[in-house]
Amino acid sequence: MRRSFAVGTGVRAGLCALSLLLVLTGPSRGVRAGDSDDDDMGLGAKFSLEAAATFNGRCTACHTYGNGIKVGPDLKGATERRKRDWLLKFIHASSGVIKSGDPTATALFAQFKQQRMPDWVDLSDKQINDILDYIAIGGPDIKPADERNAATATSAETDAGRKLFYGEIQTRYGAQACVNCHSVRGTGLRGGSLGPDLTGIYLRYQDLALTQFLRRTCISWKIETPPERYLTAKESFALKAFLRASAMPTRQSSDAAGNLPPHKEAGSYGK
Amino acid sequence: MGNNSLFALWPYIAVAILVVGTLLRYLLASQQPSLLAAEIADAKDAFRGRLFWLSIFVLVAGHVAGVLFPRAVLSWNSSIVGLYLLEGLAFAVGLTAVVGSASLIWRHLGRSSRSRVTDFFDTVFLAIVFTILVSGVLIAVFYRWGSSWGAMTLAPYVTSLVSSQPAVQLATQMPALVQLHVLATFAAIAVVPLTRLSTFLVAVVHGCTVLMGRSLRAIGNAATEWSRTHNPGSWFWPEED
Numbered sequence: 230m231r232r233s234f235a236v237g238t239g240v241r242a243g244l245c246a247l248s249l250l251l252v253l254t255g256p257s258r259g260v261r262a263g264d265s266d267d268d269d270m271g272l273g274a275k276f277s278l279e280a281a282a283t284f285n286g287r288c289t290a291c292h293t294y295g296n297g298i299k300v301g302p303d304l305k306g307a308t309e310r311r312k313r314d315w316l317l318k319f320i321h322a323s324s325g326v327i328k329s330g331d332p333t334a335t336a337l338f339a340q341f342k343q344q345r346m347p348d349w350v351d352l353s354d355k356q357i358n359d360i361l362d363y364i365a366i367g368g369p370d371i372k373p374a375d376e377r378n379a380a381t382a383t384s385a386e387t388d389a390g391r392k393l394f395y396g397e398i399q400t401r402y403g404a405q406a407c408v409n410c411h412s413v414r415g416t417g418l419r420g421g422s423l424g425p426d427l428t429g430i431y432l433r434y435q436d437l438a439l440t441q442f443l444r445r446t447c448i449s450w451k452i453e454t455p456p457e458r459y460l461t462a463k464e465s466f467a468l469k470a471f472l473r474a475s476a477m478p479t480r481q482s483s484d485a486a487g488n489l490p491p492h493k494e495a496g497s498y499g500k
Numbered sequence: 501m502g503n504n505s506l507f508a509l510w511p512y513i514a515v516a517i518l519v520v521g522t523l524l525r526y527l528l529a530s531q532q533p534s535l536l537a538a539e540i541a542d543a544k545d546a547f548r549g550r551l552f553w554l555s556i557f558v559l560v561a562g563h564v565a566g567v568l569f570p571r572a573v574l575s576w577n578s579s580i581v582g583l584y585l586l587e588g589l590a591f592a593v594g595l596t597a598v599v600g601s602a603s604l605i606w607r608h609l610g611r612s613s614r615s616r617v618t619d620f621f622d623t624v625f626l627a628i629v630f631t632i633l634v635s636g637v638l639i640a641v642f643y644r645w646g647s648s649w650g651a652m653t654l655a656p657y658v659t660s661l662v663s664s665q666p667a668v669q670l671a672t673q674m675p676a677l678v679q680l681h682v683l684a685t686f687a688a689i690a691v692v693p694l695t696r697l698s699t700f701l702v703a704v705v706h707g708c709t710v711l712m713g714r715s716l717r718a719i720g721n722a723a724t725e726w727s728r729t730h731n732p733g734s735w736f737w738p739e740e741d
Binding site: 396405406409410418419420421422423448 | 642653
């Protein structure tokens with residue numbers, strides 16, 4: 230009986246095996262892509278996502294962007310029409326500016342049927358400046374980088390997509406490499422077979438549907454991470470470009486992905 | 501029971517059956533401690549098979565490591581050589597376990613013993629283990645690189661079970677074969693207290709209680725000795741000194 234109570238050699242061997250595994254594997258050594266702050270909207274436009282959300286939440290009820298007057302003036306070009314200091318003061322406390330007799334404010338007040346804009350006292354100067362930056366660079370007209378047609382991808386972007394697919398570079402939010410579950414032509418045995426072969430997926434879904442698809446997690450890869458934190462727009466676009474290249478009948482190189490003329494602008498990915 | 505409830509509740513039910521069943525078996529065994537040694541010998545004879553148990557141990561250790569260190573596994577698998585090595589080894593060990601399990605079942609069916617009920621549950625347990633092993637091997641064949649996608653899906657599922665917030669979608673979105681593998685594993689856990697293998701668990705519980713008893717006795721003796729030398733009563737009633 231007592232023999233069975235003793236810690237067996239098997240348990241010791243197990244602990245050794247686990248320790249060995251830890252020593253052998255060590256921390257991940259992948260290169261992280263997208264450490265820069267231009268991850269989400271691309272096309273050279275950099276703005277705070279919070280500013281866009283605040284703009285949508287607070288401004289669009291009374292203002293349009295490029296669609297004319299709603300309750301208040303059209304905000305397209307507002308940052309060119311007015312000085313930044315004046316806009317800051319007016320957004321913070323429009324009532325005070327009107328009361329102070331500011332000619333521009335009183336003129337606007339009269340023009341817009343004496344509709345008073347709420348005093349956004351809870352917004353900091355930085356938040357307002359971010360919103361104004363957002364308006365200045367195009368506001369809601371800015372399209373996310375992943376909505377670009379994959380045919381316009383540079384060879385660097387397609388190659389970045391290939392690296393993301395194979396896990397040679399890590400995604401910003403830690404989403405795992407597609408190759409763990411999927412294959413495309415050329416992956417050989419390296420590609421997983423839990424999910425479908427993605428070789429022809431670009432042709433099947435086309436650009437827009439694939440863009441939408443890549444915005445969702447295909448699997449809950451990390452429980453505590455919200456689904457919107459999956460791929461950045463640039464990563465999504467790069468993957469789409471790679472899937473497009475994989476879908477083409479002949480794959481000579483990443484920029485000869487089909488019969489569409491490749492764009493040769495100097496594109497870089499990640500760093 | 502829907503698929504979601506199955507993956508949310510069945511693991512807890514299985515573990516509860518294992519714990520309660522083992523304690524009941526322990527209480528029953530403590531009535532007749534002299535029989536325990538014979539039962540252990542009987543269980544050893546019924547489930548003997550060094551290669552089988554070694555392969556089971558390696559597989560269980562690998563799965564536990566995958567659950568505990570999924571990122572380490574993914575990092576290891578990021579090298580193609582590492583991936584092939586791990587999966588190849590796991591596949592070979594899995595096949596060995598399947599053969600060992602089949603041989604154990606074959607031997608078990610040709611064996612006569614005192615208790616038909618225990619025999620029945622031993623057979624059920626072995627059949628479940630066989631199912632787990634065969635499904636595992638088939639998963640390796642049909643759904644390549646389970647160590648990678650398992651680290652992304654099943655490891656967080658098991659972790660979510662431990663944290664009492666079962667993320668069932670991680671398991672329910674898996675193919676039927678994988679679901680069978682998972683559910684059968686918990687079924688095996690639930691059946692253990694009804695098999696001869698439970699005598700090993702009873703022995704472990706017995707060992708723990710003996711160790712605990714010894715420790716408590718040692719603490720008690722140390723406390724008595726300390727109070728004898730330091731006489732804490734004098735702190736409260738110094739005049740009595």
